Amino acid sequence: MLAPLDLQIARGETVGLIGPSGSGKTTILRLALGLLTPDAGVVRFRGAPLDAGNVLSARRQMGYVVQDGGLFPHLTAAQNVELMARHLRWEAARIDARRSELVELTRFPADALERYPAQLSGGQRQRVGLMRALFLDPELLLLDEPLGAIDPLVRAELQDDLSAIFARLDKAVIVVTHDLAEAAFFALRLVLLRQGRIVQQGSIETLLRAPAEPFVTQFVEAQRRLTVTRNGGSA
Amino acid sequence: MKRASALALLVVVALGGRNAAAAPPLRVGSKAFAESVILGEAAGQIAAAAGAPVEDRRALGGTRLCWDGLVSGALDLYPEYTGTLREEILKGDEASNGASGDLAALRATLAARGLGFIGPLGFDNRYALAMREEVAGRLGIRAISDLARHPELRIDLSNEFLRRRDGWPGLAARYALSEQRAQGLDHELAIRGLAAGALDVTDVYSTDAEIARDGLRVLTDDRGFFPRYQAILLYRRDAEARWPAAFAALDRMAGQIDDATMMRLNARVKLDKVPERTVAADFVAERFGIRAVRAEEARWPALWRRAREHLALVSVSLLAAILCALPLGVLAARRPRLGKLVLAAVGVVQTIPSLALLVFMIPLLGIGAWPATAALFLYSLLPIVRNTHAGLTAIPGPLLESAQALGLPRRAILWRIELPLAFGTILAGIQSAAVINIGTATLGALVGAGGFGQPIFAGIRLDDLSLILEGAIPASLLALIVQGLFDLLERILVPKGLRAAPR
Numbered sequence: 071m072l073a074p075l076d077l078q079i080a081r082g083e084t085v086g087l088i089g090p091s092g093s094g095k096t097t098i099l100r101l102a103l104g105l106l107t108p109d110a111g112v113v114r115f116r117g118a119p120l121d122a123g124n125v126l127s128a129r130r131q132m133g134y135v136v137q138d139g140g141l142f143p144h145l146t147a148a149q150n151v152e153l154m155a156r157h158l159r160w161e162a163a164r165i166d167a168r169r170s171e172l173v174e175l176t177r178f179p180a181d182a183l184e185r186y187p188a189q190l191s192g193g194q195r196q197r198v199g200l201m202r203a204l205f206l207d208p209e210l211l212l213l214d215e216p217l218g219a220i221d222p223l224v225r226a227e228l229q230d231d232l233s234a235i236f237a238r239l240d241k242a243v244i245v246v247t248h249d250l251a252e253a254a255f256f257a258l259r260l261v262l263l264r265q266g267r268i269v270q271q272g273s274i275e276t277l278l279r280a281p282a283e284p285f286v287t288q289f290v291e292a293q294r295r296l297t298v299t300r301n302g303g304s305a
Numbered sequence: 306m307k308r309a310s311a312l313a314l315l316v317v318v319a320l321g322g323r324n325a326a327a328a329p330p331l332r333v334g335s336k337a338f339a340e341s342v343i344l345g346e347a348a349g350q351i352a353a354a355a356g357a358p359v360e361d362r363r364a365l366g367g368t369r370l371c372w373d374g375l376v377s378g379a380l381d382l383y384p385e386y387t388g389t390l391r392e393e394i395l396k397g398d399e400a401s402n403g404a405s406g407d408l409a410a411l412r413a414t415l416a417a418r419g420l421g422f423i424g425p426l427g428f429d430n431r432y433a434l435a436m437r438e439e440v441a442g443r444l445g446i447r448a449i450s451d452l453a454r455h456p457e458l459r460i461d462l463s464n465e466f467l468r469r470r471d472g473w474p475g476l477a478a479r480y481a482l483s484e485q486r487a488q489g490l491d492h493e494l495a496i497r498g499l500a501a502g503a504l505d506v507t508d509v510y511s512t513d514a515e516i517a518r519d520g521l522r523v524l525t526d527d528r529g530f531f532p533r534y535q536a537i538l539l540y541r542r543d544a545e546a547r548w549p550a551a552f553a554a555l556d557r558m559a560g561q562i563d564d565a566t567m568m569r570l571n572a573r574v575k576l577d578k579v580p581e582r583t584v585a586a587d588f589v590a591e592r593f594g595i596r597a598v599r600a601e602e603a604r605w606p607a608l609w610r611r612a613r614e615h616l617a618l619v620s621v622s623l624l625a626a627i628l629c630a631l632p633l634g635v636l637a638a639r640r641p642r643l644g645k646l647v648l649a650a651v652g653v654v655q656t657i658p659s660l661a662l663l664v665f666m667i668p669l670l671g672i673g674a675w676p677a678t679a680a681l682f683l684y685s686l687l688p689i690v691r692n693t694h695a696g697l698t699a700i701p702g703p704l705l706e707s708a709q710a711l712g713l714p715r716r717a718i719l720w721r722i723e724l725p726l727a728f729g730t731i732l733a734g735i736q737s738a739a740v741i742n743i744g745t746a747t748l749g750a751l752v753g754a755g756g757f758g759q760p761i762f763a764g765i766r767l768d769d770l771s772l773i774l775e776g777a778i779p780a781s782l783l784a785l786i787v788q789g790l791f792d793l794l795e796r797i798l799v800p801k802g803l804r805a806a807p808r
Contacts, residue, residue, distance in 0.1 A: 103710050129712035140707035144725045144800035153721065154711050186802030202711070 075268050077261065081209065084236050084243040086253030089263035090289070095246040097266070099212045102244070103129055116209070130154065132210045133203025137218040139195035141187040141202075147194075148183040151201045158206075172201040175235060193224040200235075211236075211243045217252065229255055250274070250293040262286060331548055334362035334371055334383035334672070337751065338766055339574040339581060340430065340512060340567065344384035346585035348538055348555055352382075354595045357551035362672055363581075364762060366751025368393060370664055370672075375420065379671030381544035382555075385422070386430055387411060388534035392471060408535075421545065423552075424537035427560045428512055428567040431534040432466060434476075435509040435521040437499060448527040449480050456484035458505040463492035466508040471532055473508075479530045493768075512564055514572035536562070561592055578769055604775075607760075612779060614674070614755035618746045619787075622678045623739055626685035631731070633686070634693020635719065644694060651687040659684070659745060663752045677749030677756075684745055685738040692734025696727025729799045736791035743784045747776065757783070 077098065079085050087095045100106045101113050104125035113120045115128045134140075141150050148169065155165050173180050176197040187195055196216060203211060216232065217225050233256055236243050245256045253260055254274040262269045262277065270282040281287045331352055335345030342363050353359045362380055365371050372394050374380035387408070395414060408425070415421060434449055441447070444455060452458065466472040467489045477483065490498070495507040500519040509516060509523070516523060538555060545552045562570075570588060573579045589595045602610070633651070637644030657665075659680065666676030700723060708718045724731075750758030757780040764773030 100706075105706060105709060126712045126714060129710055132710070134707070134710040136703065136707060140703060142704065142708070142722055142726070142802075144802045146802065154713065157713060157717055157721070188802060 075266075077268070079210070079242045079244060081242050082240045083259065084245065084257040086257035086260045087244060087246045087263065088248065088250055088253045088260055088289075089269075091248060092265070093263040094266040095248075095263055096214055098263075099134070099214055099244065099246060102210070102212060103132060103134060130158075130206050131208050132212055133200075133206075133208040135196075135199045135203045135211070135213045135216050137215040138192065139187070139199030139202075141195055141198055143187050146184050146186055147178075147190065147198045150187070150198055151183075151205055153202065155205055168205060169201075172204055175204075175238070176200050177231060191224075192220050193228055196220060196228060200232075204239075209241060211239075211241050213243070213245045215247055216245065217247075232256065250290060262289065264289075329547070330358040330360040331544060331551060332360045332362050332379065332381045332672070334365050334374060334380040334753070336368065336371055336383070337364040337366055337762055339514075340571050341384050342581040342766075343570050343574060343585050343588075344426070344536065344538070344562075346582050347589050348382060348384070348558065350585060350589050351554050351558065351593065351595060352548065352551035354589075355548075355551040355554035357548040362753040364750065364759070364766070365672065365753055366660060366663070366748075366762075370667060370752065373664065373667045374672045375539060375541060376418065377668045377671065378541065378543075379667060379673070380541075382538055382540040384426075385537055385539040386534040387425070387537060388431060388471075388532045390415075390539075392532065415539075416542075419542050420539060421542050422537040422539050423555050424559045425535040426537065426558055427562045428564045429533055429535055430510050430512045430567070431531045432472065433509055433511045433526065433531065434506055434524045435499065435516060436506050436524065437502070438520045438522045440505060441522040441524075446522075446524065448525040449476070449530075450527050451524070452485065452506065453480060453482055458485070460485055460487045460506040461490045461495050461498060461504040462487050462508050463495055464489040465492075476530055479528055512567040512571055514568060514575045517568050517572055518576055536567075557593060575767060578767065608775070608779065611755060611757050611759060611776070612783070614749075615743070615746055615757050615780070615783065618674060618677055618681060618749050618754060618756055619739065619742045622681035622746075623685055623735070623742055625678075625682045626689055626738060627735060629682075630686045630689035630734075631693055634690045634731070635697065637690060637694040638697035648691060648694065651690050654683045655687045659748050660751065663748065667752065672753045674749070674754045676752050677746065677754035681742050681746055681749075685742055688734045688738040688741070689731070690734075692730050692737075693727065696730030696734075697723055699730070700726050725800050726803070729795065729803060732791065732795055732799065736788065736795075739787050739791065740784050743780060743787060747780055 075098075077085075087098060089095055097106065101108055102115070104113070104120045115124075115131070118124060120128055141147075142153070145153065151169060151172065152165050155168065160168075169183075172178075173183070178194065178197045178201065182190060182194060187198070190198065196219075200216075213232075217228055220228060229252065236256065243256075245253060247253050250260075258273055259271065260274060260277060261271050264285055270277060270286050272280075277286055278290060281290070331349075333345050333349040333352065335341040345363055349359045349361060362374070362383075365374065365383075368385075368389055371380065371383045371385070375383060390411065395411075412422065434452075436446060444451075446452065446455070462473055467487060468474075473487055477485065477487075490507075492508075495504070496509065496513070496515050496519070498504045499507050499521065500515070509521065511523060515521065538558065540552070566588075570584050573584045574581050630651075633647050637647045654662075662680045662683065663676055666679050670676040670679055704726075705718065705722070708722045713721065746754075746756055747758030747761055749756050750762050757776040760772050760776035761780075762776075764770065764776070
């Protein structure tokens with residue numbers, strides 16, 4: 071499904087993966103996590119190729135956040151967040167400390183920690199998903215449409231929070247979204263995909279001023295029209 | 306079948322053998338009808354009085370079961386009929402096809418298999434044709450050949466007799482009854498119809514209690530068509546070697562029970578509703594001067610004993626089934642192709658009729674609680690395997706992917722994520738297995754496993770509704786209680802988050 075592509079990301083950098091649905095954005099994240107193995111080529115994490123022997127420890131150095139949080143419905147918010155730490159037999163004090171840190175970082179209401187996912191709002195579920203992804207303090211954060219299921223008002227608030235968190239954490243972050251504006255908000259470097267191929271990489275300005283091919287302009291125009299319509303509608 | 310036996314053996318190994326007693330007792334069986342139970346009881350009481358420890362295996366569900374039990378060593382002795390041996394069990398066996406009544410040939414055939422028999426006991430329980438005394442007297446009918454002169458008589462026969470080679474087809478040919486038309490009917494209904502005058506001739510067994518009660522005339526078999534069904538006590542010769550005194554005492558039963566005596570004993574059980582054990586005890590006391598060692602059980606202790614037996618059958622088989630079915634269900638969910646095979650296999654087990662499955666178990670596990678437990682175990686597999694498989698495969702893919710992406714190893718995903726999420730479905734499977742099990746366990750009475758099936762089948766045998774209810778009511782109550790317990794268990798154990806209402 072993916073054409074041959076070369077994508078690298080360094081610590082402290084946030085990359086926005088954009089493109090129409092089916093362009094291969096999620097596939098890239100799943101390759102990075104070792105959930106898929108490439109037919110050809112190699113996925114490297116910290117310079118070492120991913121294989122069956124190191125994939126578990128590599129995943130623990132990556133945080134993965136999906137649309138609506140991907141929370142386990144039979145576990146409370148706290149249990150979801152602490153799942154891996156408990157599996158790795160962290161001491162209780164260490165778990166408590168880390169949880170408090172993350173509650174503060176993600177501005178999650180502490181009294182909702184004992185609730186089950188079904189009892190949380192969409193925004194709260196997303197914050198729990200983020201806490202879970204960050205719990206082991208990973209080097210790489212992968213977010214797949216993290217705000218896709220959130221209503222617009224909460225969405226703006228979460229965008230601000232996420233952006234602040236990325237800045238504070240200084241990690242390598244890949245955000246997948248189909249929303250150009252959102253990608254530009256999070257990331258300086260955008261990667262536009264189409265049918266499994268990288269069409270263009272660069273800042274939003276590069277994409278606007280020096281499109282590599284007509285599709286780039288097409289994609290940007292379509293997004294802009296949507297934005298205008300949305301603003302017009304709400305005014 | 307091979308798979309079934311392997312699983313059954315597995316259960317036995319898992320639970321440890323119980324039949325390891327030093328000196329095996331004398332296991333006395335009987336078939337599930339009054340006459341057989343009376344004879345088995347009488348034999349048991351005589352053997353017990355002669356010092357043998359007797360184990361009661363009464364009212365087993367059919368000839369095949371008793372015979373297989375005897376051959377495999379699960380039974381030591383049970384009442385049988387020479388005609389049944391020749392027509393059903395040893396058919397095709399050269400030595401048994403001697404002249405009717407050639408007992409020496411039969412004895413030789415059995416001896417070659419390590420078996421022997423006591424008797425004949427005196428009476429014949431063969432097919433016969435019967436009419437009301439009043440009608441037969443008026444028409445001057447004494448023998449079957451007289452029927453040829455009366456084509457106007459209405460002949461209704463039991464369905465089995467109508468079809469059997471040694472029934473109506475052969476009889477009509479031998480007696481040239483070509484003008485008579487015969488209808489098929491249920492045996493009990495035919496006898497009632499005869500007494501009520503709705504029909505004129507029907508088939509009976511020559512020791513049927515109703516012959517005396519309803520004043521029926523049994524027509525003479527003047528051309529000697531019906532094979533003889535002489536009652537005998539069939540036994541294993543190794544049991545005779547173990548308990549020679551008991552067998553010497555049992556030998557005294559030979560020739561002691563004629564047609565009239567047997568009919569009277571049957572009538573006490575079937576018409577007067579006296580328990581078989583009491584009837585047998587009275588007979589043994591009167592004829593041989595032996596005081597019964599074993600008394601009839603009182604109602605409440607009997608109920609308590611049956612409840613214990615029933616619960617043991619259900620709980621042991623269910624526990625073993627859970628231990629086997631859970632891994633099978635997980636395997637089926639993990640490997641879809643193998644899973645189809647596993648589901649098909651446990652599904653096939655489910656289609657085996659319960660009685661057939663019980664009979665399969667006899668040569669492997671003998672008679673008593675083990676074959677019943679093994680059969681119940683096999684029946685419990687399907688609901689648990691299927692629900693485990695269904696519960697696991699219903700978990701959304703993205704959720705599992707989230708678990709993998711966290712870096713959880715496969716085993717931890719199974720224990721921490723998959724099994725808790727599927728738990729409600731799995732529990733429901735165990736619940737239906739348990740409830741079905743409680744019902745099916747009543748069939749255990751047919752292989753001597755006891756339980757609530759015992760009074761149910763005795764009640765059916767004796768046409769005694771209150772006896773049927775004595776087993777059916779506690780069995781249904783038990784099913785309801787277990788159902789309730791599982792509902793409670795679900796409330797306590799199913800993770801709250803799966804039931805929590807959205808805010």
